[in-house]
Amino acid sequence: MTANINYDELIPNNINLSSDRRLQRALESWHPKYINWWKSRGPDIYQDKEIYLRTAISVDKKGWAHFDHVKMPDYRWGIFLAESTADDKKINFGDHIGEPVWNEVPGEHRGALRRLIVTQGDTEPASVEQQRLLAMTAPSLVDMRNLFQVNVEEGRHLWAMVYLLMAYFGRDGREEAEELLLRSSGDSDKPRILGAFNEKTPDWLSFYMFTFFTDRDGKYQLASLAESAFDPLARSCQFMLTEEAHHMYVGETGVARVIQRACELMKTHDTDDIRQHGGIDLPLIQKYIHFHFTVSEDLFGAEKSTNAANYFTAGLKGRYLESRIQDGHKLVDDAYSVIKRNNGGFSNEEVPALDAINERLRDDYIVDCQRGVDRWNKIIADNGINFTLKLPHRAFHRAIGDFAGLPVSPEGKIISQEEYDARLSNWLPTDKDNEFVASLMMQVTEPGKFANWIAPPRVGINNQPTDFEYVKL
Ligand code: BYC
Ligand code: FE
Ligand code: FE
Numbered sequence: 189m190t191a192n193i194n195y196d197e198l199i200p201n202n203i204n205l206s207s208d209r210r211l212q213r214a215l216e217s218w219h220p221k222y223i224n225w226w227k228s229r230g231p232d233i234y235q236d237k238e239i240y241l242r243t244a245i246s247v248d249k250k251g252w253a254h255f256d257h258v259k260m261p262d263y264r265w266g267i268f269l270a271e272s273t274a275d276d277k278k279i280n281f282g283d284h285i286g287e288p289v290w291n292e293v294p295g296e297h298r299g300a301l302r303r304l305i306v307t308q309g310d311t312e313p314a315s316v317e318q319q320r321l322l323a324m325t326a327p328s329l330v331d332m333r334n335l336f337q338v339n340v341e342e343g344r345h346l347w348a349m350v351y352l353l354m355a356y357f358g359r360d361g362r363e364e365a366e367e368l369l370l371r372s373s374g375d376s377d378k379p380r381i382l383g384a385f386n387e388k389t390p391d392w393l394s395f396y397m398f399t400f401f402t403d404r405d406g407k408y409q410l411a412s413l414a415e416s417a418f419d420p421l422a423r424s425c426q427f428m429l430t431e432e433a434h435h436m437y438v439g440e441t442g443v444a445r446v447i448q449r450a451c452e453l454m455k456t457h458d459t460d461d462i463r464q465h466g467g468i469d470l471p472l473i474q475k476y477i478h479f480h481f482t483v484s485e486d487l488f489g490a491e492k493s494t495n496a497a498n499y500f501t502a503g504l505k506g507r508y509l510e511s512r513i514q515d516g517h518k519l520v521d522d523a524y525s526v527i528k529r530n531n532g533g534f535s536n537e538e539v540p541a542l543d544a545i546n547e548r549l550r551d552d553y554i555v556d557c558q559r560g561v562d563r564w565n566k567i568i569a570d571n572g573i574n575f576t577l578k579l580p581h582r583a584f585h586r587a588i589g590d591f592a593g594l595p596v597s598p599e600g601k602i603i604s605q606e607e608y609d610a611r612l613s614n615w616l617p618t619d620k621d622n623e624f625v626a627s628l629m630m631q632v633t634e635p636g637k638f639a640n641w642i643a644p645p646r647v648g649i650n651n652q653p654t655d656f657e658y659v660k661l
Contacts, residue, residue, distance in 0.1 A: 200266030270426035281517035282503035309349030314385035317373040325629035327639035333658035396442030397480035415506025448643040451571035486588040488550040496545035
């Protein structure tokens with residue numbers, strides 16, 4: 189394993205793949221199936237166009253990226269693990285704390301690890317499928333390029349999980365690798381595993397919200413898996429996290445630019461009703477936040493989870509930044525405060541910390557989301573406009589866990605089902621809202637030009653100007 193990536197082979201890697209003929213053959217036989225999947229269920233158009241993409245050339249913290257125009261099917265998907273931090277790396281939580289990390293899968297944890305890796309792997313191609321049609325309505329070339337960059341990297345994240353399955357799970361692993369290409373986002377027979385990955389991403393506001401909120405679940409899940417005692421999983425996830433940062437950046441700046449444009453239109457036309465001027469109004473942005481935040485919250489699982497407790501105790505999946513937490517890292521006698529339903533309202537309750545692993549990660553996630561929302565609100569305030577975007581109460585619009593199906597307002601009030609149903613169209617995008625957003629989605633392909641509903645980005649990609657030819661059409 190080296191920092192530099194070998195590009196001389198069909199599958200670029202830093203794992204010395206050519207020395208393991210069996211694994212190399214397994215991956216090489218999966219490769220054409222992957223390309224097939226990419227061509228039939230990846231980006232719908234522009235597969236033959238040159239896109240200004242970033243490719244990993246090293247797993248070093250600095251200078252790992254190389255930028256060039258490439259056609260997407262020629263993108264070098266490969267297998268990159270972060271370098272080992274120490275020769276004598278130790279497990280840092282759970283029952284096995286202090287023991288050396290594993291380079292093989294212990295028999296007793298095989299099923300659980302496989303399940304975690306498959307669940308993680310399943311989300312990656314799912315998101316590519318969800319975003320398949322977006323290029324057709326890209327608001328600019330730089331946005332189209334960002335979409336494709338996210339797509340090829342999610343494809344690579346699938347490779348990362350498929351590598352683990354094939355290298356460490358034998359025949360079962362090879363079967364799971366096939367299944368990852370057979371399940372399909374939104375399919376009624378063979379859907380993707382987790383709820384959010386079967387939703388539609390029909391327009392660019394949804395895309396930015398998805399990359400802000402749902403890719404951020406990716407950040408927190410990957411960070412937890414990066415703590416794993418199973419070291420190949422930990423190091424795969426560490427490198428994936430470096431790519432994840434860009435996806436969330438695309439989401440945060442995308443929403444920020446929609447907000448900026450909304451504010452400009454409000455000021456120019458001296459009205460809140462900017463739909464007539466082709467802008468996306470702030471209340472509609474709020475509705476999109478409600479939707480994408482809540483389906484992403486569900487991705488953390490139930491508030492109390494014995495699955496999560498077992499993963500932690502076994503050392504398979506840790507907490508966010510586990511080694512920075514000041515405690516014994518075993519949690520056997522610890523408590524954690526969890527929000528519960530209580531007489532028509534909510535209150536906090538101490539529960540065994542081991543059972544609350546999912547909830548704790550969701551807490552970390554919500555804090556991170558709020559920081560982004562604060563930065564969006566600063567744009568509104570800087571424009572002199574009196575409006576505040578908010579994250580809804582965590583019991584609002586949930587489908588997983590204690591609050592699933594509970595009629596709760598975004599402010600956190602439990603209301604009657606009738607009132608909830610009557611008011612839902614004020615809180616979540618309606619068909620009419622979606623149609624309106626869809627009506628704005630018109631492709632803009634002239635370099636340096638942007639659709640009317642979104643402000644240009646402040647900076648281009650890799651220090652290129654915003655009118656650079658990011659996609660050669
Ligand atoms: N939808 O005990 P619980 C990313 C099921 S995103 C459907 O709480 P657990 C990316 C659950 O399976 C990161 N079902 O579950 C982002 C369980 O079923 P069983 C993805 C759900 O296992 C953007 C039952 O409910 N990575 O990378 O503790 C673009 C009880 O739940 C859902 C991972 O998720 C749901 N939302 O927690 C591209 C990491 N939630 O056992 C990529 C790996 C729960 O009763 N996965 N269920 O049949 C995990 O760590 C865990 O599977 C979960 C669930 C945290 C997801
Ligand atoms: Fe990913
Ligand atoms: Fe991502």
